[in-house]
Amino acid sequence: MHPDLARLIDLQAYDIEAKRLRDQIAALPRQVAALDTKAKAAVGQRAVVLDLIVKEEALRRRIESDIADLRQKIVRIQKKIDAATTAIQVTSLEHEAVFARAEINRLEDAELESMERAEALEVQRTLADQAVAGATVTLDKESARATQAVARDRVSLAEVDGRRAALRAQIAQSPTGEASLAIYDRIARAKGTAVAQALNQKCTACQMMLRPQRWNDLRDNSPESESSQTLMACENCGHLLYYDPARDAPQRAAVPFESIAAQIVRSL
Ligand SMILES: [Zn+2]
Known part of the structure; x- marks a missing residue:
């Protein structure tokens, strides 16, 4: 990611x-x-x-x-x-x-x-x-x-x-942070939300199937993978996609408002 x-x-x-x-x-x-x-x-x-x-x-x-x-x-x-x-x-x-x-x-x-x-x-x-x-x-x-x-x-x-x-x-403090925020804001303004989970090879925002190569890229968590280097968007609806292998056992439990975040992510 x-x-x-x-x-x-x-x-x-x-x-x-x-x-x-x-x-x-x-x-x-x-x-x-x-x-x-x-x-x-x-x-x-x-x-x-x-x-x-x-x-x-x-x-x-x-x-x-x-x-x-x-x-x-x-x-x-x-x-x-x-x-x-x-x-x-x-x-x-x-x-x-x-x-x-x-x-x-x-x-x-x-x-x-x-x-x-x-x-x-x-x-x-x-x-x-x-x-x-x-x-x-x-x-x-x-x-x-x-x-x-x-x-x-x-x-x-x-x-x-x-x-x-x-x-x-x-976020702005990371080397790519300003650019990431700009992309996030642009998509959120246009679509209401900017980020969507990819689940079962589908974009959960628009329900379109992802190409197998894209799905594999998303799931590849190695530092050299495309999904680790760039923000990958759904080719159909433009939402930024993420794949969360620990969706059922959230790893970001320490983040405040996690319950809300998890709830929203699950409902996407
Ligand atoms: Zn989509």
Whole structure:
């Protein structure tokens, strides 16, 4: 293996972990914003119900006032009937009274219907109150959790960034280090990751078979081999290839974040 390659593999594990942390830090406020929208929607729905309750109350006040007016009207009609002098006058006034009583009946039915609607609205108000309370509790809880998680992620990110910078500085010190880093950065920018394991004669990034000669070169660990002298790339996808004979028993256990590195390498 090329002397820079093992460090580039570790660098890639840090880069992937740093990206994961950055994505997570960016995603958490969006999740909280979605819960905030939900809480606001619940408040909006409750406002609609409260508005309907107020309208029903106003309607009933109007109905009751109309009924009171009609009752007074009937009293006045009765007085006129008592004072009437002709049968025609009496008949006409009695018609008026019948009409007023019918109108009172109609208004009383309307008031009853309004009360039934008000009862249903009270049930809706209770549900809307519960929805608002639930959404608020969830928002507060998730918001606090997100704040803590972001703070934790920032600490982790600072640590990973520190280790990345230290590792890059270490790589740069090797005679070929600057060139290796430039190649690594160029491929990582274009493809997201730069390094891929060769396994079972295949590139694990693109799954293409390697030519037998290339596969043999990759596995040749002698100092004169091509893979020890140059960074070999997959001829199909361009990822830098490495062969790790100790994949199942990692030798770089002393490297920090090895568990992450090993995990990522295994998933490639
Ligand atoms: Zn490939």
